[in-house]
Structure formats: structure tokens, C-alpha cells
Amino acid sequence: MEIIEKAPAKINLGLDVLYKRDDGYHELEMIMASVDLSDRLILTAIPTDDIIIKTDNGFLPVDRKNNIYQAIDIMKKTYGFTQGVEVNLKKNLPVAAGLGGGSSDAAAAFRGVNRLFNLGATLEEMAKLSVPIGTDIPYCLYGQTALVTGVGDRVTPLSHPMPQCWIVLVKPKISVSTPRVFSKIQVDSLSHPNIKAIYHAIENQDYQEMIQHLGNSLESYTMEVFPIVKYVKNKMLEFGADAAVMSGSGPTVLALCKKRSRAVHVANALKGFCDEVYLVRTLNR
Numbered sequence: 001m002e003i004i005e006k007a008p009a010k011i012n013l014g015l016d017v018l019y020k021r022d023d024g025y026h027e028l029e030m031i032m033a034s035v036d037l038s039d040r041l042i043l044t045a046i047p048t049d050d051i052i053i054k055t056d057n058g059f060l061p062v063d064r065k066n067n068i069y070q071a072i073d074i075m076k077k078t079y080g081f082t083q084g085v086e087v088n089l090k091k092n093l094p095v096a097a098g099l100g101g102g103s104s105d106a107a108a109a110f111r112g113v114n115r116l117f118n119l120g121a122t123l124e125e126m127a128k129l130s131v132p133i134g135t136d137i138p139y140c141l142y143g144q145t146a147l148v149t150g151v152g153d154r155v156t157p158l159s160h161p162m163p164q165c166w167i168v169l170v171k172p173k174i175s176v177s178t179p180r181v182f183s184k185i186q187v188d189s190l191s192h193p194n195i196k197a198i199y200h201a202i203e204n205q206d207y208q209e210m211i212q213h214l215g216n217s218l219e220s221y222t223m224e225v226f227p228i229v230k231y232v233k234n235k236m237l238e239f240g241a242d243a244a245v246m247s248g249s250g251p252t253v254l255a256l257c258k259k260r261s262r263a264v265h266v267a268n269a270l271k272g273f274c275d276e277v278y279l280v281r282t283l284n285r
């Protein structure tokens, strides 16, 4: 039997770093949503006791360093299935981009083996297992517009999806290390977006109110180290985006546009500066 799972990119509409915890991780408050740009995983049961990952992306690890491997391994240890699994990963999302590609792949692997072997694991159970692998995985397991707190482990789905719009994702040609960003920031000097305001705007389906409050505490640090990120954001606004904000620890910047024609214009204009430009839609969930 073959199971197909989609692994959509996540975006941070708001990301607030509250404080550094004693364990070194940072307490966060975020509004997250998903867009219709996805990796694809095909999972097959195999008779030998192996976890085999094959991918069209030549740069990704296919051993236990891959988040997919770790997700299947922890499900195997917890639920004790005896067969092995082969995963074919079609990688469409840019890597180390701030779009949670590795986390979304891991979430798809959790869902996939759960279905493949009828394990009956709940989303809550898989979310608990997933945190040590990556703090964005609990959100990716739920996959609907949500308030995410703690280190990423507490997910409260909103009762409405983010208001529908067009999104232009632009990934400058640099890779940003999330651990490095978190180790370098001075929490006292960060800006703090109003996450509650974004939350209420989405619950009221008020697009104009939502875009006023987009913000990311990590943006100033990443922009200082990589000025191209600031340049991209400014260009998006200059070319008429309704709003723009960096996702995660960067470097991808997302531009929101209510009108498709405006989004097409922003995307085409940005192609003059960056190779990786994606015109996507919000997922209606």
C-alpha cells in the first residue's frame, strides 16, 4: 500500500519572542498559517526493518539527520510496528528558508505512518512526540491557522482561517541558521508585534485590521546581518503589496495582496532581484 501526504509551507503572520527560558529555548507567541506550496511524501511499507528516504533534492541528508527519519523512528519506538518504511520526498519548498519545510515533512511523516499502519495515534499524541525533533512540527500536524505558544508546542487552532488573499514568497539566496539567530538576539531590544490583535482580526475576518499588525521580533536581527532581507521587504511595499513581513527566522519575506493582479505585479517585479519567487494562496483552513 502507498500513502501520499502533502507537506505545506507554514508562514508566521506574527512572531513575538517573549523571553529566554532557563533551558535556553525562547518562549514564543505566534500566529501561523499554511499556504498552497507543498512538498509531497509517498510512504510505502517494506518488509525489512529499515527507514529509507529517497529525494529529488541532492543537498538534503537522507539518514537520521532528516526530520522524516526522526519522525518515523520515534513512531516506531512508541507504537512498535515491525515493518520498515520507504519515503519518496518530492522537495518543492526551499530549505532553511523560514517556511518550516523540514517540520512540515516530519508532520507529514507522522500522519503518514499513522495511516499506513493504522496506529490510531491522535494529533495530540503525535504533537507531544514531535517537539524534540522540531518546534514547528506541532503546528504542522494541526495545519490550520493557529495561535502557537510555548516553544511552539502549544497550538490553539483559530475558529476561522486567515482571510483569503494572495501571497508572494521571496527567498533571497542566503541560508539563515535558526539556532544562530536565537543565540545572537538580545531579547530586551526586540520589537513586539501585537499577536492578540492579529488573532482578533482573523477571528473577525478583518483583512485590513490583520495586515496592520503583522510583525516578527526576529526580523530586525536577520535584516541587520542580511540587508537583502530588508531590501526585499521594501521592494515588495514599493511595488504595491498590502503588507510584508519576514517568516520565521528568515530569510523568506512574504507579501500579502488582496488582489491577484497586484500580487502578480509584485511577484514579477521581485523576480528582477531574486530567483526564488512563489505566488501562492492561503489554504482555506
Ligand SMILES: C[C@](O)(CO)[C@H](O)COP(=O)(O)OP(=O)(O)OC[C@H]1O[C@@H](n2ccc(N)nc2=O)[C@H](O)[C@@H]1O
Pocket (backbone or CB within 6 Å): 012, 015, 024, 025, 026, 027, 028, 030, 098, 103, 133, 134, 135, 136, 150, 151, 152, 178, 179, 182, 247, 248, 249
Ligand atoms: C522560529 C520558527 O521558525 C518559528 O516558526 C521556529 O520556531 C523554528 O523552527 P526550526 O527551524 O524547526 O528550529 P528548531 O529545530 O525547532 O530549533 C532550532 C533551535 O532554535 C532555538 N529555538 C527554537 C525554538 C524556540 N522556541 N526557541 C529557541 O531558542 C533552539 O536553540 C533550537 O535548538
Ligand SMILES: Nc1ncnc2c1ncn2[C@@H]1O[C@H](COP(=O)(O)OP(=O)(O)OP(=O)(O)O)[C@@H](O)[C@H]1O
Pocket (backbone or CB within 6 Å): 060, 061, 065, 066, 067, 068, 094, 095, 096, 097, 098, 099, 100, 101, 102, 103, 105, 106, 136, 178, 247, 248, 249, 250
Ligand atoms: N526533510 C527535510 N527538509 C528540509 N530540511 C531538512 C529536512 N530534514 C532535515 N533538514 C535540515 O534542516 C535544516 C533546516 O531546514 P528547514 O527547511 O526545515 O528550515 P526552515 O525553513 O528555516 O524552518 P523554520 O521555518 O522552522 O525555521 C536544513 O539545514 C536541513 O539540512
